[in-house]
Amino acid sequence: MNNKIISKNKLASKIYEFHIEHDTIPKFYQAGQFAIIRISENGERIPLTIVDAKIDYSRFIVKCIGKTTYKLAMMKEGAELLEVVGPLGNPAEVDNFGNVVVIGGGIGIAPILPIARALKDKGNSLTVIIGAVTSEQIILKDELRKTADNLIITTDDGTTGEKGLVTERLEELITNNEKIDRIWAVGPTVMMKFVSAIAKREVIPCMVSLNSIMVDGTGMCGACRVEVNGEMKFTCVDGPEFDGRFVNWDELIKRQHQYTEEEEKALEHFKKEVGDLSWL
């Protein structure tokens, strides 16, 4: 296993798709699982959702947010990542539920693709709502269109699809008395929080994939702990999916900001080393 980058494609500004050679992920991956990657010897371990896996590679879609994701985006085809540990976490609990609404926001559109496919394979009727800031950031729409019975696109600025938020489209479905048996939502934590609030009000199970800060990703450290239904859970081994109706969102959001200062410092430090990154 050498974790070689077989191909790299720019999908949007600061969003890159990678196909990475791997031994175990293609063999044992199921939708909803993630990998922990480390790029270099002095690198940090970060979790990335696995978007797809075939024969000898796994597919990841990454948005440049902090030093590690920027650094990853600058890697070239043929280069090797130091470590790719996966698949980790529990697979998505996919079944035939009937009518399912799958919602992806921003870079969260990527992790919903495998879940949408798995739900479709189980025979669900599928509405997919995806949203981003602007049309350029709407990724994977062709693949999702093939999978979904109904694909709804929203953008904050209205440059494509409907202007507004994914939650507004969900509310619209509810107002129109669409039957919804289950919701899946992956995206910014605030988005997942609001989708979950709607689901709670409507009493619909709502699976979310949490993006807590992780260190080892194997249940050893508890960095990713989150309160679900009043209990302490570890996102890495008990999740990453939980029913969002029972997640303590405000606490999670604050936990995600624990290292904001350090993240900025690391990125500044990196920019001094490599120069301007706006071209990515």
Added chain:
Amino acid sequence: MALNHDDRTKMREQDPQERIKNFDEVALGYTEEEAIREAKRCMQCKTRNCMSGCPVGIDIPGMIREISKGNFKEALMILKSQNNLPAISGRVCPQETQCEKTCLLNNVKGKKPIAIGRLERFLGDLNIELAEPAIEEKKDKKVAVIGAGPAGLTVSGDLAKMGYDVTVYEAFNKAGGVLVYGIPNFRLPKDVVEREVNYVESLGVKFVYNQVVGRTIPFDYLREKYDAIFIGIGAGAPRFLGIEGSNCNNIYSASEFLTRVNLLGANEFPEYDTPIKILDKVAVIGAGNVSMDSARVAKRLGARKVMIVYRRSEEQMPARYEEYQHAIEEGIEFHWLTQPLKYVGDINNNVKSMECIKMKLGEPDDSGRRRPLPIEGSEFTLNVGMVIEAIGQKANSVLETGFKGLKLNHWSCIESDKDTGKTNIEGVYAGGDIVTGSATVIEAMGAGKRAAKAIHEYLDK
């Protein structure tokens, strides 16, 4: 913990004021002269009580006799015939409760037991080329070892010497388990671990890194590929007090705190990408060796005030006396008979204080130690910027989801025979913390030795 005259040969140490600024090893080891002088204190008694205190059965009197004559190579051969990892156990074994506790000199007025651990460490560190270890004829049997910690390394080394084809699956990118992510460099330098791992590798053991068996590779997949399996995955999940406010920011499990620094180099942030907070007032909950390690790492990261908060008193503290002494020398404060009740966070959920209650000691509990009881009305607030909970580990839940069919006990650890490590599944053995819960490095090595013998008997049938 008597403080009377110590006639043992002292080991040189880094000055406390200097060492709190670095991660270099605190204890500096014996010179040849010092080792010989200490070895000569041994009476070479007939009772050989020290051996009964050794979980791996080293011929301790024989080893000491050879050192006293200056025959270091012979001494090392005696040591290595029973212990693949002497430089490690010489440093982290609680000798005072094992071999040194049973030393006959304890009964002689004015005498202290032989410093067996220091002698073991001295030998382990010698750069002596031993003859290649005798590896028996290759056997056509494959063994998988899950976890490259003390138990796994011992089992693999022993089985490789017997000629088995051994592959170790390790979840992290380095071998050593708790020896690399848990114990800090100033107590166990990482190059010492690396050297011992290299030795095991030189016996023909193969290492597969970054594989979490039960997750990235199914357990059943290994069962199909190997003739026998040893599970030595450690007690891989942190315990938390679970009191109100446990999810406040800047509250770490000791495992997280130590892993960030020891394995991922957070002490060198931003040269290393993994961050760690360096806050002024740090409270470490618990008073075991891991607590001492955490407190001393926090001190080295620059924390001004580091407090150990423990619900029992000094006498019940599980940490080794030596580690406790080192912590005191480094300016760690101790709050005995103090139990945290709740954490209070600020508007950003960063922990700012800890409500505590004073305790008193009652009747002995199941552990034989006097039970701590809260003193009503003694609640008080301790201001803290960071908390590290070091109250032990439990079995990782991956054990239940990823190792189906394996019988667990009611602590969710693996149920295995204490003499052989045999589990309820044929050909599957287990040992170390995943069986016993948090215990010591040498006990895990002892379990590894017994399991290696049992696996050999099973495969050689």
